[in-house]
Amino acid sequence: METSKTEKNFIFFLLIIVLALTIGIFYPFLSVFIVSASFTVLINPIYLWIKKHITKNKSGVASFITVILFLAVLCIPLYFISTIIFNQAQNAYYFVSQNGNTNVLIQRIDGSINEFLPDGFTFNTYEKISNFASFLSNNIGSLFTSTFNTLLMLLLGIFTMFHLLKNGEEWKKVLIKLSPLSEENVKQLLTDLSNSINRILRGSIFIAIVQGILSWIGLWIFGVPNPALWGVLAGITSLVPNLGTSLITVPAILFLYFTGMHLHALGLLLWAGVIIGLVDNILSPYIISKDTDIPSIFVLFSILGGISFMGPIGILLGPLTLSLLYSLVSIYRKETKK
Numbered sequence: 001m002e003t004s005k006t007e008k009n010f011i012f013f014l015l016i017i018v019l020a021l022t023i024g025i026f027y028p029f030l031s032v033f034i035v036s037a038s039f040t041v042l043i044n045p046i047y048l049w050i051k052k053h054i055t056k057n058k059s060g061v062a063s064f065i066t067v068i069l070f071l072a073v074l075c076i077p078l079y080f081i082s083t084i085i086f087n088q089a090q091n092a093y094y095f096v097s098q099n100g101n102t103n104v105l106i107q108r109i110d111g112s113i114n115e116f117l118p119d120g121f122t123f124n125t126y127e128k129i130s131n132f133a134s135f136l137s138n139n140i141g142s143l144f145t146s147t148f149n150t151l152l153m154l155l156l157g158i159f160t161m162f163h164l165l166k167n168g169e170e171w172k173k174v175l176i177k178l179s180p181l182s183e184e185n186v187k188q189l190l191t192d193l194s195n196s197i198n199r200i201l202r203g204s205i206f207i208a209i210v211q212g213i214l215s216w217i218g219l220w221i222f223g224v225p226n227p228a229l230w231g232v233l234a235g236i237t238s239l240v241p242n243l244g245t246s247l248i249t250v251p252a253i254l255f256l257y258f259t260g261m262h263l264h265a266l267g268l269l270l271w272a273g274v275i276i277g278l279v280d281n282i283l284s285p286y287i288i289s290k291d292t293d294i295p296s297i298f299v300l301f302s303i304l305g306g307i308s309f310m311g312p313i314g315i316l317l318g319p320l321t322l323s324l325l326y327s328l329v330s331i332y333r334k335e336t337k338k
Contacts, residue, residue: 040165041197047066050066059167070161215249
């Protein structure tokens with residue numbers, strides 16, 4: 001009996017060590033797996049429909065078709081948007097070069113900024129552009145490495161989605177068997193997490209559409225050129241944590257200000273800060289907490305805290321962690337009542 005107990009303790013000790021090593025090995029790819037698993041949950045109904053009606057229960061083929069459709073839906077709009085941006089950038093360059101307004105515009109920018117600076121401080125746009133170009137040339141190697149790593153992570157994410165769709169049900173059964181929790185409790189946890197993922201991703205997409213439309217309206221009202229294009233880009237950038245639509249609205253406000261349209265710039269600033277900002281800070285937590293017992297204020301704090309603690313992936317992990325906590329508390333209360 002003593003030997004059996006010692007053996008169990010030794011196996012448990014080895015299990016802890018190997019588990020820690022495994023977490024360390026997989027940690028660099030944790031964000032890739034979480035994002036891939038989240039999108040897999042979102043598109044899983046499409047996969048199940050394709051598997052049942054098109055591929056006749058061939059999971060590998062159904063998984064491949066689903067991933068291809070997902071990439072098409074994701075990449076085709078990005079291609080057209082990138083083409084429009086490139087054409088608009090060319091038009092802006094030709095307009096400035098043909099009218100010879102480059103020096104005048106830069107001098108106006110310098111003069112407007114220097115008005116707000118204390119004596120002894122000056123802002124030189126040419127110097128900043130030169131420094132930025134020097135930074136790019138000195139860090140071209142690291143930029144190339146970052147681009148390569150991004151592409152590698154993207155390929156790993158696609159590969160992960162394929163296998164999660166194909167083998168997800170089998171892995172789910174294995175997880176239920178290995179878990180010390182009962183099958184009912186594990187299924188409840190997985191169901192709650194799946195519902196949370198769907199709310200977060202669908203809510204983020206809905207918020208992006210709403211903010212894109214509101215940005216387009218604001219840019220159109222206050223006279224920014226090509227408002228529809230920049231509205232689409234604002235909707236896309238709204239998915240970027242912390243920065244969001246400000247990546248579009250701030251340059252637009254500066255453009256209006258430096259071209260002499262001061263009231264228009266003030267109007268767009270108020271529109272972006274009040275109308276668009278309220279959508280992100282109020283509507284987003286409400287959508288994510290809808291149909292749950294989690295108060296929307298806690299969801300808002302979980303998003304902000306998740307971003308602060310874990311970076312961009314925190315916008316997904318924050319609410320998921322909160323949802324998992326509520327599920328575990330619910331299971332604990334149910335088990336203690338028994």
